[in-house]
Each structure stands twice: as structure tokens, then as C-alpha cells.
Amino acid sequence: MPYATGEIPFSGDYVKNQFEKRGTVTKVRIEANQHDFVSIRWDDDGSDLPLTPAKEFTLISRKAQPN
Secondary structure (H helix, E strand, O other): OOOOOOOOOOOOOOEEEOOOEEEEEEEEEEEOOOOOOEEEEEOOOOEEEEEEEEHHEEEEOOOOOOO
16 A cells, blocks of 8 residues: 555655654565555654554655656
8 A cells, every 4th residue: 555645655755644753764665465564764863663554654755766
């Protein structure tokens, strides 16, 4: 499943969770059952969130992705 806003996750995306906590995607894993998981490095403390379903996040911005 993509982000809550429908986009497919990419490493480097800037996202927020339901509590408005913001961070950068450091890792993406797409499973065979079409579930997307992301790891996030939070802005406020620099720690990485373990792989979590992407649908729990909203995309804020992203760098241009290579073709």
C-alpha cells in the first residue's frame, strides 16, 4: 500500500505521520502482497523508525526521481 495520500514511497521522501511528526524516508521495502514499508529518520532526534507500513504517513515533498 502506498502512502495515505496515494504516492508510492521512495527513499529520500519527506513525510509526516498522523501526529505531524516529520522525517525522511531512509529505507523502502515492497512486499509481494503489495504492502509498502518504510523506515523514517525523524527530524527531532535523528533516530530511525523500524520498518512501518507506508500508509501511516503522508508525503510532504520529494526530490525528483531518476527515470
